[in-house]
Amino acid sequence: MSELPSSKLLLFTAAALVALSPLAMDSYLPAIPALADYLGVSAGAVSWTVSNFLLGLAAGQLIGGAISDQKGRRPVVLFGLILFALSSLALVFIDSLWSANGWRLLQGFSGGVVMVSAIAMVKDITPPERLAAQIAQIIFVVMLTPIIAPIIGAAMLPLGWQSIFILSLVAAVLLLLLVVGWVQESNAHITGKLSLSGALAQYGYVLRFQRDGVYIARWQALSLSCSALLGLVFVTASGPIIMDEYGLAPEQFPYAFGAFAVSILVGNRIGKWMVGRFPAHIIFRRGVWIQLAAIVALLVVLGFVQPPLWLALALMMVAFGTGAAIGPSGSAMFLNLLDKHFGSATAFETTLRFSLGALLGSLATALPIGHLLATTLIMFVSLLLSLWSSTVTRRFWRSL
16 A cells, blocks of 8 residues: 655645544534424424534544554544445435434444544654644644535535435545555554453553643643533534524525634634744633633623624634634643553543533533523533633643
8 A cells, every 4th residue: 555645645634534524514504404394303303413423423533542543543544434434325315313313423423433543643643843733734624614514515405405415425435535545554553452451541541641740631631622612512503593593594504604614714823823932831721711701701791682693603703713723732732741542542532522512512402591592601611611620730831
């Protein structure tokens, strides 16, 4: 099998693999009302398929990360892509909410397997001092997806909601061909033995990792996850907020949702500029404070009046864009703590992030208050937890 001709192409391939799950998730959002009509259920009930996708994504990363450390990145990516293609095909033929939830769970699981292996692949080939910049570059490519995918999804709706899943199928097959033809194994520490006890030991290494008597890896992962999951909560609740609470039509949804992705792209570029100019822990902690300030401002407005959509989105976009700016620094802080088991470490953090994001997103749509208010309250609590967790590790980062 030939090696990639350049690290740039390998990074682009990794970005495309990471973007597969956002493509499947975001192109699907405008189709929720149509699928709800077809299944004879409410749009809120169909929104649970988004949460199930995120839960599957979390589980896939938890399992895929450990296996990719043992068996290698390439075979795990290939397995995940095949499973993703099969589940996407099955979704074309769903006839009940139960089958929709089941196959979306499996689609998310396989996407998680692909995602975590691709991120670990980047860590395998990147020196520690360049990791934050490389992660920022990959996120930039990935974040084009939430801008383009909903527009594509809305444009494909006249062909039927099934066309959304055909799009995911085609994307998975194309990536499968790319990996088969170009990608070589990047993990230099393959054990070759598939072992549950080995996987548990890998996650135990991350959980028990200490510096100066502080379990710094677990606290850094929690702080990073609670800052980054804001976007996941919004993705789950965006349909009920934008289409139900504010009454926008499905064909208008991509443009309102696109503000989410644009803010992340802008934040990503700011974050890439800050890397190397300021210490990573300063970038991260100050960024969480900015996120919190934006969400508190939205809570204050909601205390008096239902804000216009533009104002609600503007304040949330500050929080999301700032999260995108500080995310690469937070991820590099976490991964650079460790010297092995990068797949398991990546899976530990992303599983925590996507699990919490899925559960909190579902909670935002289920609480008996306005969707926007529920979503904002959940984001507020999450950011408080992020700041508290970062306080635990602050002493270590200051000592560097």
